[in-house]
Amino acid sequence: MAASTYIFDSDRDKVRLIQVTDSHLFKDEKGELLGINTLASFEQVLSEILDSGYEYDLVLATGDLVQDSSDEGYHRFCRSIRKLEKTVFWIPGNHDFQPKMFDILNRSNGNIEPKKHILAGKHWQILMLDSQVFGVPHGQLGQYQIDWLEAKLRDYPDRYALIVLHHHVISTNSAWLDQHNLRNMQEFANTLSPFRHVKGILCGHIHQQVDDQWKGYQIMATPSTCIQFKPDSNAFSLDLLQPGWREIELHNEGTITTRVRRIQKASFLPNTHEEGY
Numbered sequence: 206m207a208a209s210t211y212i213f214d215s216d217r218d219k220v221r222l223i224q225v226t227d228s229h230l231f232k233d234e235k236g237e238l239l240g241i242n243t244l245a246s247f248e249q250v251l252s253e254i255l256d257s258g259y260e261y262d263l264v265l266a267t268g269d270l271v272q273d274s275s276d277e278g279y280h281r282f283c284r285s286i287r288k289l290e291k292t293v294f295w296i297p298g299n300h301d302f303q304p305k306m307f308d309i310l311n312r313s314n315g316n317i318e319p320k321k322h323i324l325a326g327k328h329w330q331i332l333m334l335d336s337q338v339f340g341v342p343h344g345q346l347g348q349y350q351i352d353w354l355e356a357k358l359r360d361y362p363d364r365y366a367l368i369v370l371h372h373h374v375i376s377t378n379s380a381w382l383d384q385h386n387l388r389n390m391q392e393f394a395n396t397l398s399p400f401r402h403v404k405g406i407l408c409g410h411i412h413q414q415v416d417d418q419w420k421g422y423q424i425m426a427t428p429s430t431c432i433q434f435k436p437d438s439n440a441f442s443l444d445l446l447q448p449g450w451r452e453i454e455l456h457n458e459g460t461i462t463t464r465v466r467r468i469q470k471a472s473f474l475p476n477t478h479e480e481g482y
């Protein structure tokens with residue numbers, strides 16, 4: 206067993222996950238992204254996750270945790286996410302500054318875990334990929350990531366696999382956003398295709414819910430904990446849907462059930478006149 210593997214042991218019939226994504230926190234606690242205070246909306250999501258009573262085993266934070274590369278933003282993320290009280294795994298998004306992110310998250314002395322490979326219960330593995338290309342919004346899996354992915358799939362052929370990455374592989378039917386997708390999605394697909402146990406692909410980045418199929422895999426994209434993008438819009442456009450999160454259940458027989466939840470006890474309205482960030 207590689208030392209870089211996290212083992213979540215469980216005798217239950219499923220492993221239950223919470224995904225939070227694209228919190229876009231700032232140095233300033235009053236920092237806003239297009240009119241939404243991102244710390245307030247993140248805190249509201251966390252509090253409604255706890256209020257929901259949903260029992261989860263692990264938490265996945267799928268990138269764009271901080272908007273302005275600030276130490277304070279990453280410290281705030283660590284302080285806030287501690288409330289969820291379960292182990293938190295993370296990947297970078299296009300906006301994250303990895304040297305700082307790695308340093309601060311790893312030294313948080315909380316519930317944050319740097320490992321990217323999870324053996325989840327007896328039947329699943331979760332693979333957390335880094336699709337960031339430094340300084341640009343689109344994504345790409347580098348050779349190391351592709352090789353690592355292939356090696357893990359080969360090492361655990363009997364485990365079902367959930368692949369987690371920040372960038373999207375399926376069109377949102379929005380030209381402005383789809384230009385920022387995963388560029389080498391065909392290479393990604395070719396890497397997965399020999400392995401029959403790959404079941405799902407989970408991402409953030411597109412700030413909207415998608416539950417679809419792509420090349421036979423279950424595709425899940427999740428609302429941001431702050432602003433939402435409008436689907437099917439070729440020009441930049443914000444949605445008035447509320448911040449959200451996702452519940453995911455990895456069942457022992459290899460199926461995934463999931464649902465997106467949105468906050469209900471508060472309302473965050475963005476400034477829809479702005480045309481980007």
Ligand SMILES: Nc1ncnc2c1ncn2[C@@H]1O[C@@H]2COP(=O)(O)O[C@H]2[C@H]1O
Binds near residue numbers: 269299300381382410
């Ligand atoms: N008007 C725009 N046109 C194209 N890209 C944009 C625009 N506004 C923001 N973006 C980028 O698109 C990205 C999509 O989601 P992100 O949160 O990664 O951050 C966004 C910005 O980096």
Ligand SMILES: [Fe+2]
Binds near residue numbers: 227429
């Ligand atoms: Fe984002």
